[in-house]
Amino acid sequence: MSTPTESIMPPRSNRPRTDAVPAMDPAVKSIQPGGGVVMAMELAWGRARRAYLRKFRPGYVSRMADRRQGERGDLTFDPVDSRDMKYYRNQGSYWWADADDPFLWRDALPFVRVGLAELLVLGGAALLISVVMALFWWPLFLPPFMLFILVVWFFRSPRRAVPSGTGTVVSPADGKLVEIVEIDDPVIGPAIRFGIFLSIFNVHANRVSLPGRVVSVRYRPGKFLNALRPESARENEKLDIELESGDLDGRVIRIRQITGQFARRIVCWARVDDVFARGEMYGMIKLGSRTELVIPRDDALSIVAKIGEKIFAGSTVMARYQSDVSIESDA
The missing domain is CATH 2.70.70.10 (Glucose Permease (Domain IIA))
Structure with a gap:
């Protein structure tokens, strides 16, 4: 996992620097700066989930608040757990250590974690349509089912053997x-x-x-x-x-x-x-x-x-x- 550091710092290049231009683009307010429909849906679900957890699972909310690290910074809401930080992990705000993150297992899935929402929404919709079509006439299920397979295939995350060697x-x-x-x-x-x-x-x-x-x-x-x-x-x-x-x-x-x-x-x-x-x-x-x-x-x-x-x-x-x-x- 990438981490900010103060002790490991490669020698700086001689490239020109402009103090007027911040190194971190202020336009980058999330990990997906272009937004999107599925992102908006997931953020809305996050608001509903936080409201539910605060009302019906206050003990869980309290435990996660005790375990989180960092500072709120410019974050516009109070996160409950690591799921709330999915789109804001590049904002230098709250974070949870691996041992305190009950959702770390999602990193082990054979899919890119940031694409799980699209996988569920787009892939799930295609699969549902294929089932409905099959009830009318079974050959009709093939086009939406192939779309489901394509979505699953697109968001796959295979393991890679990374070559070693300086340079x-x-x-x-x-x-x-x-x-x-x-x-x-x-x-x-x-x-x-x-x-x-x-x-x-x-x-x-x-x-x-x-x-x-x-x-x-x-x-x-x-x-x-x-x-x-x-x-x-x-x-x-x-x-x-x-x-x-x-x-x-x-x-x-x-x-x-x-x-x-x-x-x-x-x-x-x-x-x-x-x-x-x-x-x-x-x-x-x-x-x-x-x-x-x-x-x-x-x-x-x-x-x-x-x-x-x-x-x-x-x-x-x-x-x-x-x-x-x-x-x-x-x-």
């Missing part, structure tokens, strides 16, 4: 590698950008490519163009995280989540000062999308992945920084 860059997303280009990035400098297209059949969880500390989280609303169109990377809704990696002497990498024509909900629970391990999950994009990875370009970099290759988040090696070649800091 090993793993893929941040499942999908097809459609772009490898050299760019001059205003923050990173000379860089390589990898573009990954995710179809609705891919796992949509995002993972960190190199171990590091989050130094910036940026969100920008936008359009919902087809993720295969080149202009989608510029015009669609997107969220960037930048990390300083100890593997690169504190230099910065960027992972960008981009919505698509059908994938309209970016989820990211990373916040500034969180430390992530290589291959650790930090978010997802719901229902088809694009992910980009930008890393520093220098003589130590060896690109392994090839355009057109099918890649897997956290396990496919995209590139390696050779330890026997000196890594120069940004000028």
Whole structure:
């Protein structure tokens, strides 16, 4: 689990900083800044659940209040347990230790935990419709049942074997590698950008490519163009995280989540000062999308992945920084 830290701090890069721009985008008020119908439904259910627990289970509410840690901060309500913090875990508010969280078991399910509500609402609705259709004429159950299978398949979260080795860059997303280009990035400098297209059949969880500390989280609303169109990377809704990696002497990498024509909900629970391990999950994009990875370009970099290759988040090696070649800091 990612945790904020004060003692583990990779050397800072020489990138320019602007004090007027906060590292944590103030527009990011939840892990799903674009909102959504299912999110609104789940938040409404949370309000009803808290009212029920306070009225009929005050002992449970009291125990959970005694065990919670942190401070309320800017949170607009008083949470009862960890379920209430699902959408606000990136706000630096209350949290519960694993030993005090009665809902930690949900992390062990073979599905991405932040997609469980969609799985229940969308998948449950499709399954219910298929049963009703079967009562009229059994072949009618097939289309909604296939939709149910697709929803279940979409939110799956398979285990991944993460490669080790200092300087090993793993893929941040499942999908097809459609772009490898050299760019001059205003923050990173000379860089390589990898573009990954995710179809609705891919796992949509995002993972960190190199171990590091989050130094910036940026969100920008936008359009919902087809993720295969080149202009989608510029015009669609997107969220960037930048990390300083100890593997690169504190230099910065960027992972960008981009919505698509059908994938309209970016989820990211990373916040500034969180430390992530290589291959650790930090978010997802719901229902088809694009992910980009930008890393520093220098003589130590060896690109392994090839355009057109099918890649897997956290396990496919995209590139390696050779330890026997000196890594120069940004000028």
